[in-house]
Amino acid sequence: MTSIQDNDYKAKLIASVKKEVKQVMEESVTKKFVHEESGSVTSLCGAVEACLSQGLRRRALGLFKTSSTTALLHKIAKHSSEAALISKKVIDLENLDPNRRSSSSSDSTTKPVLMKNLSFQNVNLLPKYLWIRLALFEKQLSRIIDYLVTNASRYYDKDALVADPDYGSILSSLLVGPCALDYSRTKTADHFWTDPPADELLQRHRISSSHSTPPPVRRPIPNFRRSLNTSSDESTNRCQTQHLAKDYVESLHQNSRATLLFGKNNVLVTPPKAGQIEPMPGYLSLHQTANCLTIKWTPNQLMNGFTESDVPDKNIYWDYAIQVRLDEVVYVHCHQDVETGGTVILVGQDGVQRPPIHFPRGGHMLAFLNCLETGLLPHGRLDPPLWLQQSYATKNHKRKRPLPSLVENEDEPKDFVFRIVDSSNHKEISVKRHDLMNRNGHMVTKVRAQLGSSSTSSESSTKSFSIEQSCTINDGSNVCIQAVCESMKRQIISRAFYGWLAYCRHLSTVRTHLSGLVHGTIISGENAKEGLSEEKWAELFVEGVLNNPDEVYKLTYYGGVAHELRKEVWPYLLGHYKFGSTVSQREELSEQTKQAYETTMSEWLAVEAIVKQRDKETQANAIAKLSSESTSGEQVPPQIQRDLSNDVFEDISDYEFDSNEDLTDNEEKQKRMKKTEQNTVIYEGSDEEKQVNNETDALPDKLPQDDEEVNVDLENLRLTNSVLEEACSSTTEHNSQIEETDLRRFVGNVIVTNPSVDMSNFSMEIRRKSSLVALTEENGQSLECIETHGLVSPARSACVSPASSNGGVYSPELLETFGLNLHRIEKDVQRCDRNYWYFTCENLDKLRNVMCTYVWEHLDIGYMQGMCDLVAPLLVIFNDESLTYACFCHLMERMVENFPNGNAMDCHFANMRSLIQILDSEMYELMHSHGDYTHFYFCYRWFLLDFKRELVYSDVFSIWEVIWAAQQVASSHFVLFLALALLEIYRDIILSNSMDFTDVIKFFNEMAERHEAQAVLRIARELVLQLQLLIENK
Amino acid sequence: MATRKKVLLKVIILGDSGVGKTSLMNQYVNKKFSNQYKATIGADFLTKEVIVDDRIVTLQIWDTAGQERFQSLGVAFYRGADCCVLVFDVTAPNTFKSLDSWRDEFLIQASPREPTDFPFVLLGNKVDLEPRAISTKRAQQWCLSKNNIPYFETSAKEALNVEQAFQSIARNALTQQSQSVDLYNEFPDQIKLTNTTNRNSNGDSCAC
C-alpha cells in the first residue's frame, strides 16, 4: 500500500468514527438517553475496532486470535488500570456458562455492575466488539485509546493510524464525548415508539411480514397498556431486569397494539412440527392485546439469525414458532424442579396439550405465572390464585405463602395445576368489541396515533394508570369503551371543525385589524409620477402661498420632491408651515422660532457650563484617586488627613451633588454671580491661585458621600505632595484645552471674559443679554421655575433672582440629568454620519445644538440613541438650526413612540406579523419555523429611524418625504409597507437559503445603504394597493 | 442556517454607550479602526473563524446598543450566548461603575444554566487615551470579586491587546460550550492536531 492510499484509508477510518460519534451524540440529545444496544453504539464500536485493528503488530505481539484487539486489551491490562478493569470484565463474561450464570447472577442482581453483565449472558448473544462496548459503557474507552496512542510504538506499525501523531489523538478525543454519556439498558416506552434505529425497523418488518406468524391483532386500546412494573414481586423484578437486558429482542414485539407482559429467552420448547426430540432454545413472550392474552415462542434462530450469515432455509424456523391464545387454554400445569428450573404445560379446551415449556432456573416460571395472572385480569383469573388471600391462609396452612411449592430452593420437585377461569360475559364482550372496531376502525387508528404520541411523554403515568384501569373497568367496560370511542370521534371532528373555524375567524380579524393600516380610498397617482418638480411647484406656489395640499401630497407620494425644493416643501409636509399661509406669516413664524430657539439655547448653555466645570472636577478627582491608588503603600501625612475630614464634614451638607462631582465650600465661595443693569449676568470667580494642599481638600476621595469607595479610600489614601502636584498640573493643561473649545459656543449670546482656568476654580465671567438665568441665593429655591420648559418663558424670567455668591442655582437633579444627556449627545454627535460631506466639525456643532435644545425642552423624554440620526437629514436640507429644530419637533411627535418608552415598535412588529401572514404565507412559514423570528426584531432599526440607516442620504430624503405624504394619501403606516417591500425584494434569497433569524439580521445589516430606493418605494406603494384590495374583498 | 453547522460560539459585547464596543469588534474582525463608526442601533454581529486549541471555531460576535434604555431590546439577542464580554472606558469612571448592572442584567436575561460559572471577560478600552481614570488594579479587583474574570486592557484604536483578548474570549466560550453536547453536532472538516494537544484536559471530563 502506498502511503497516499494509506493516508486515504486512515482518513476514511477517522471519518467513520466521527460520523458514528456524531450519531451517538445526536441520539443522546434527541432522546435524552442512548441505549446500550442501540444500533449506533454498535456501529461506533465497529468503527473504533476498525481503527484499532489497522496496523496492529499482530505477529510481533503474538496476537493471533480472531479478535486481536481483545487480545491487545488483555495485553495492555498489565500497564493500564483502565484496560485491566475492562479486561477482567470481558474474561468474566466469556467464561460464564449461560445457564449456570443466570442462576448465580440471580443472587446478586442488586449489584448494578453485574446486572449490566447480564445483558451478555448468552454466548449467542454476546455482542460484537464486546470489550469496546464495555469500555465505552464504563467510560474508559477514550483513556484506553489514549494509552495505546501514547505507547503506539510498542503495539503498532509506524504507519498505523493509532501511531499517527494527528489521527491517534483525534481518535481518543473523539471518544471523550461518547464516554461521558450514560447508557441505558432499560428501554423506556418512548424508545419503543419513537425513531427506532433502522436495524430495529428491519427486524420488526421481518417478523411481522412473515406469513407464518398471524397478522397482529388490529384492536388497539392503548389505555390498557400494561407494563411489567405492575408486579412488585421480587423475583418478577429480577426476571424483569433480566429480560429487559435483552429488550433489544423484545422490542421486536412491543408495539402500539400489543403490550409485552413477559419475555424470556432461552426457554426450551420442543416444537411439535420439528420432529426432533431435543428441545430448542427460544424466546418466550406473553402479550396482551385488547381482547386476549397470547403466549408466543420464537426459536432463537429467528431472533438472532439476522446478524449471522443468512441461512437460505431459515424460513423453516417460522414453522416451529408457537402461538397460543390464552382464551383457548383451560389448564396450566406447572412442574417445578430444582435442577432444571420449571416446566409449564398448557392444556386447551379441546383437552390437547401444548408443547411443554421449559424455563431456565432463576424464578422465571414464577415470574411468568405472575405476569399471566396479572394479564388475565379483569376478565379472567387463575384458580387457585397465585397469591392467596388471607382467609384462605387460615384454612390451609400450606398456602400461607404464595404457593410455597413455586418458591425456589424447595428441595423436592412440585407439581401444580391452575385453571383459567373466564368471567361470565367474556365472549359477549369480545363480540361487541369487534363490532365497535369495525364501525369506528378508521377513527380509532387516528386516535391511536394521537394517544401513542402522547403516551411517550407520560410513560410513567400510563403505567400506573393502567393498573387502576384494569381493576375498575370490569363490568361496564363494553358500554364504557363504546362511549369513549363515540365521544372521541365527536371530539376529533369538532376539534377539526373548530380549528378550521378559528383559522377563518383569525384571518378575518387579521383583515379587519389590518384595514386600519391603509386608507379606505387611496388617491390615485394619475399624472403624479414625475413628482413635485420645479414646474409643478411654480404652478402651485402662487404669490408665496401654497394652496393645494392634496396635490402636493399626491405628487410627493408618487414622485417625490425635487431636491432644490425640499427646503421649501418639507416644512409644509412636516406641518411646520401651514398651507395657505402668506410669506409674511411664515417670516413671522420663522422669527419667533428663531427667537425661542436662541432663548432656549442660552438656558441650556448656562447649565452646560456648570456641567462642564463639574466634569473637570470629576476628572481631576478620578486622576487623583488613580494616583492615590498607584502610590498606595506610602504614608498619608497626618495633616492632610485632618484637613480633609474637617472640610468634608463641614461642607458637604450643603451639597447633594452626584458622588463624583463634589465642590468644596472654598470653591463655591469663590463663585459670584452679578446681575448687571442690562440684565446681563456676570459670573465671575476669583483668580487667586490655590495651594496644592487646598486642592487636595477638593479631592472626592475624602468625601463621605462617595459611599463605599470613600471608606476604602480613606484607608488606602497615601498621597504625597509631589505625586499630587504632578497629577494636577497635567490635568490643568488638559482641561484648559477642553474649556477653550467649549466656551467658544458662548459666542453670540454669551461673552466669556475670562477663559483662563485652573483646575478647581470656576473662574470665568459670563455676561448674558438674556434675563433668563435663574439664580438664587439658596439652593433649591428656583427648582420649580426651572422645571417649566416653555419655548418663550415669561414664567421663567419671573424667577430670576439676584446673583448668588453661593452657587447652586440649578437643582442637582437637573444638573445631573442634563449632564448625562449632554454626554450622550456629545458621544453620538461625534459619531453621526462622519462619512457624509455635510458633517464637518462646524456642522456637527449645529447638530449638537439642535439636539441639546430638544433635550432641554424635553428633559422628561431625554436623549435617546437614534435621535441624532433623525435630526441629521433635516439639518442637511435646511442648514438652519432653528428651522431644523422646529421641524424635528414635529417629526418627533410621531417618532418618539418608536423609542423604548413608546409602544409603536411593538405595534409595528405585530402588524408586520399579520401582514406577512396575509400577504406572503411562504415567507411567514419560514420565519415561523426557523427559530421563529416573527418577532421581527431585525426590523428594529428600520422603524426606529424611518430607514435612515438603511439608505444613502439622497434616498433617505426620497423615502422620508414619501412617508410624510403617505399619511395624507394612502396610509399612516407607510413604514410597514416599506419594510415589507424590503423583505419582498429579497424574498427569494431569504427563502432559497432558508435563512434563520441571525442570517436575516446579518443579511440586512450588510445590505445597509445598498438598497435600491426607487424600487423599494414602488413595491411599497403596490403593497398598499394590494392590501387595500384584499380588505375590500373580504 | 449555514452558520449553525460549524462549531459556533456566540459572544455578546456589552458596556455603556461609547466605550468602544463596535470599534473593538471591527478592529478584531476587520483589522481596522475608523472614527466613522456610528452609534449602534439595534444589534449587529460579525463572524470570524478562529483556531482555538487547534480547533476551528466560528465566533459570532454580537454588538448591541449601549444606552441602557435599549437594553430591553438587547435581551432578544442574549440567549444562547457562550461568553459575555464586558467593556468599559478606562478614561470614563461611570462606564466602569455600570459594569455590575450590565453583568447582572445579562445573567438575568440570558439565564445561562450555570450563572456562577458563565464566562465573562472584561476589557478596559481606550488605554491609548490620557488621562486615565480607572487603574488596572481597580479593574482587577473587580474581576477578582466576580469569580476571577479575565481582564484585558485594550485599545481599539491602536489595536492593542485586541487579538489576545478575543483569543481568550473564544477559549472561554469554547469551554462553556463543550459542557453541552452541541459541540459534537458537526466537526470541522479538517482538524489539524499537533502533538502539543492537551488531551488530558479533555480526558478529565469523561469522569463526570
Ligand SMILES: Nc1nc2c(ncn2[C@@H]2O[C@H](COP(=O)(O)OP(=O)(O)OP(=O)(O)O)[C@@H](O)[C@H]2O)c(=O)[nH]1
Ligand atoms: N482613543 C480611542 N478611541 C476609541 C477607542 N475605541 C473607540 N474609540 C472611540 O470611542 C467612540 C465610541 O466608540 P464605539 O465603538 O462606537 O462605541 P460603542 O461602545 O460601540 O458605543 P454604542 O454603539 O453607542 O454602544 C468612537 O468615537 C471611537 O472612535 C480606543 O481604543 N481609543
Ligand SMILES: [Mg+2]
Ligand atoms: Mg456600537
